[in-house]
Amino acid sequence: MATLELSNIRKAYGGTPVLDDVSLSVAEREFIAFLxxxxxGKSTLLRIIAGxxxxxxxxxxxxxxxxxxxxxxxxxxxxxxxxxxxxxxxxVRENMAFGLRNARVPREEIExxxxxxxxxxxxxxxxxxxxxxxSGGQRQRVAIxxxxxxxxxxxxxxxxxxxxxxxxxxxxxxELAQLRQRVDAAFIMVTHDxxxxxxxxxxxxxxNDRRIQxxxxxxxxxxxxxxxxxxxxxxxPAMTLAPAALSDGEGPFARVRLAxxxxxxxxxxxxxxxxxxxxxLGLRPEMVSVTAPGAGTADAEVMLLExxxxxxxxxxxxxxxxxxxxxxxxxxxxxxxxxxxLRLDGAAAHLFGPDGAGHHxxxxx
Amino acid sequence: MNGARDxxxxxxxxxxxxxxxxxxxxxxxxxxxxxxxxxxxxxxxRFVGAANYVRLANDPIFSTALLNTFKVTLMIVPVLxxxxxxxxxALNNAGRGAALLRGIFFSSAVLSVTIVTLIWRFVLAPDAxxxxxxxxxxxxxxxxxxxxxxxxxxxxxxxxxxxxxxLPMLLFLAGLQQIPHDMYEAAAxxxxxxxxxxxxxxxxxxxRTIVLVVMLQTxxxxxxxxxxxxxxxxxxxxxxxxxxxxxxETAFGRWELGYASxxxxxxxxLILAVTLAQYWATGRGREASxxx
Numbered sequence: 001m002a003t004l005e006l007s008n009i010r011k012a013y014g015g016t017p018v019l020d021d022v023s024l025s026v027a028e029r030e031f032i033a034f035l036x037x038x039x040x041g042k043s044t045l046l047r048i049i050a051g052x053x054x055x056x057x058x059x060x061x062x063x064x065x066x067x068x069x070x071x072x073x074x075x076x077x078x079x080x081x082x083x084x085x086x087x088x089x090x091x092v093r094e095n096m097a098f099g100l101r102n103a104r105v106p107r108e109e110i111e112x113x114x115x116x117x118x119x120x121x122x123x124x125x126x127x128x129x130x131x132x133x134x135s136g137g138q139r140q141r142v143a144i145x146x147x148x149x150x151x152x153x154x155x156x157x158x159x160x161x162x163x164x165x166x167x168x169x170x171x172x173x174x175e176l177a178q179l180r181q182r183v184d185a186a187f188i189m190v191t192h193d194x195x196x197x198x199x200x201x202x203x204x205x206x207x208n209d210r211r212i213q214x215x216x217x218x219x220x221x222x223x224x225x226x227x228x229x230x231x232x233x234x235x236x237p238a239m240t241l242a243p244a245a246l247s248d249g250e251g252p253f254a255r256v257r258l259a260x261x262x263x264x265x266x267x268x269x270x271x272x273x274x275x276x277x278x279x280x281l282g283l284r285p286e287m288v289s290v291t292a293p294g295a296g297t298a299d300a301e302v303m304l305l306e307x308x309x310x311x312x313x314x315x316x317x318x319x320x321x322x323x324x325x326x327x328x329x330x331x332x333x334x335x336x337x338x339x340x341x342l343r344l345d346g347a348a349a350h351l352f353g354p355d356g357a358g359h360h361x362x363x364x365x
Numbered sequence: 366m367n368g369a370r371d372x373x374x375x376x377x378x379x380x381x382x383x384x385x386x387x388x389x390x391x392x393x394x395x396x397x398x399x400x401x402x403x404x405x406x407x408x409x410x411r412f413v414g415a416a417n418y419v420r421l422a423n424d425p426i427f428s429t430a431l432l433n434t435f436k437v438t439l440m441i442v443p444v445l446x447x448x449x450x451x452x453x454x455a456l457n458n459a460g461r462g463a464a465l466l467r468g469i470f471f472s473s474a475v476l477s478v479t480i481v482t483l484i485w486r487f488v489l490a491p492d493a494x495x496x497x498x499x500x501x502x503x504x505x506x507x508x509x510x511x512x513x514x515x516x517x518x519x520x521x522x523x524x525x526x527x528x529x530x531x532l533p534m535l536l537f538l539a540g541l542q543q544i545p546h547d548m549y550e551a552a553a554x555x556x557x558x559x560x561x562x563x564x565x566x567x568x569x570x571x572x573r574t575i576v577l578v579v580m581l582q583t584x585x586x587x588x589x590x591x592x593x594x595x596x597x598x599x600x601x602x603x604x605x606x607x608x609x610x611x612x613x614e615t616a617f618g619r620w621e622l623g624y625a626s627x628x629x630x631x632x633x634x635l636i637l638a639v640t641l642a643q644y645w646a647t648g649r650g651r652e653a654s655x656x657x
Contacts (some may be wrong), residue, residue, distance in 0.1 A: 050550075050554060051553070051554075052550050052553065052554075071553065071556075072550070072553040072554045072556075073553060073554055073555060073556025073557065077554070078554065079550075079551075079554050081547050081551060082547075083545070083547060085547035085548055085550065085551040085553075087548065087551070087552075087565070087566065087569075088569075088570070089569035089572075090565075098552075098555050098557070098565070099554070099555030099556055099557075102555055102556040102557050102561060103556050140440070146551075146555075149438070193634070239419065344652065
């Protein structure tokens with residue numbers, strides 16, 4: 001049964017539309033990540049669910065009850081703000097109790113819930129401190145604690161990790177993953193960091209240009225991107241998209257020719273592909289390996305090398321001027337300017353039609 | 366080298382320091398010296414020690430003037446602070462109407478005291494004034510704001526509040542805009558009513574501004590002068606004479622410069638004491654609140 005149901009949500013600021021016919025269904029105890037670049041509408045959508053923004057059209061239902069006409073405090077949701085938004089003049093204890101007091105929860109119950117949240121988040125020693133006396137990581141915990149004590153049906157997290165330094169971000173990510181195991185509620189997290197979305201979410205909602213581009217499990221988003229935007233936005237470094245034309249042939253799978261003349265045999269079914277050229281061949285770096293010149297699918301020149309330790313990213317240019325990102329071993333002997341061959345693994349490659357829609361290899365998921 | 370550098374540095378601050386010494390430091394000590402002398406506007410005086418202060422302590426006119434000053438300050442400061450805060454809350458939005466109203470409410474602050482008292486004379490005069498006409502229209506006897514000893518201080522207070530509203534309102538607006546918006550969003554998600562949000566979020570965040578406004582206005586209103594002189598000349602029978610008006614009359618009416626200086630020193634000490642007391646009373650426990 002769906003916990004949260006968004007149907008046909010529209011929102012515009014003045015004459016500028018920011019959300020266009022967005023619908024989504026979130027299951028019980030599901031962890032959803034809204035992933036997208038700035039301006040994609042993901043934060044607006046979160047704020048509409050929270051009640052901090054109004055919607056122009058559409059409905060928000062939580063547990064079957066329509067909540068979009070309700071004020072934020074009556075919706076049964078709790079939010080963790082990007083900048084925490086702790087009340088500076090209240091102690092940690094008061095910060096966590098504030099919402100419960102407003103909801104007229106009995107005093108003993110408030111104390112019990114605050115104590116339990118403090119125990120879970122390991123901030124028992126900080127309960128009488130003011131936010132200004134705490135570190136960023138501790139404030140983050142208080143912000144989460146303030147959400148937990150409300151025992152909401154839905155947690156809303158607005159870029160919860162973006163204010164933490166790298167080490168703390170990793171740790172908090174793990175803690176968030178543990179937290180969701182213990183809490184009987186659904187989570188929606190807004191992020192522009194795909195690693196956060198991939199590691200935490202059950203399903204990722206990729207947003208761009210006012211719309212949901214794709215909804216799916218992390219690996220599905222990665223291996224079967226619905227369109228060129230998702231293909232380029234998810235995965236680092238971004239997928240290479242090379243213009244290609246469909247070659248004549250008989251087999252069940254499409255064979256395409258790049259501008260450099262190189263031909264790639266894909267595992268994408270020929271049926272269903274639009275005829276003619278205007279296709280894009282999508283290659284993730286791990287699908288492109290380095291060979292001796294002449295030994296691969298195409299020859300190329302090394303433009304730039306990025307040594308990451310366990311692997312080396314090779315930014316190369318094909319004869320036709322097409323840039324391709326390849327992957328080589330960590331101790332690759334290559335240098336900038338070297339002539340190399342590239343083996344393009346057509347079996348895992350993607351094809352995108354002129355409309356941007358993705359077509360994927362049948363066998364390899 | 367070091368000495369020479371210090372010297373050149375001093376040159377830059379010299380114009381300010383000279384002016385500061387000339388018009389603030391020198392008069393302060395000169396006044397202190399004058400207060401220990403019996404001296405008029407012409408020629409040198411005669412050292413009399415604390416005689417002026419002894420005389421002040423026994424002067425019923427001075428004590429009445431001081432009492433009036435404290436009364437009118439007590440009438441003005443709380444009302445002014447609350448009104449300015451309410452106005453700031455009402456006008457703290459980005460709309461064009463709010464901007465216009467902010468301008469209108471601030472406009473009274475740029476008027477000189479002469480204009481202000483002129484306006485309020487027309488409002489307060491019992492026979493042809495605005496309030497008098499309103500009272501008559503309601504079928505009541507018009508109140509003699511400027512000649513009834515019990516009404517003259519409230520009349521002064523109303524005039525002053527109308528005149529002084531702009532600056533505190535501006536300070537409160539600046540304070541309100543310092544409060545991060547997500548604090549209010551968090552409060553909304555915490556199911557806080559408007560009153561709770563005001564009491565638990567806005568007022569604590571404005572604490573410093575409130576203290577500042579109260580201290581500035583207290584120090585300013587304890588020196589209230591122009592309104593009293595121009596509206597009522599301190600009357601009727603001294604009922605609206607303030608401490609600074611007493612100073613002015615003593616120095617430039619009766620030419621008793623030494624006596625007036627003694628009164629000035631007394632007033633200075635009183636304002637200092639009141640301000641420090643306010644600072645002390647509100648300054649404690651402030652360390653803990655601060656950045657969020």
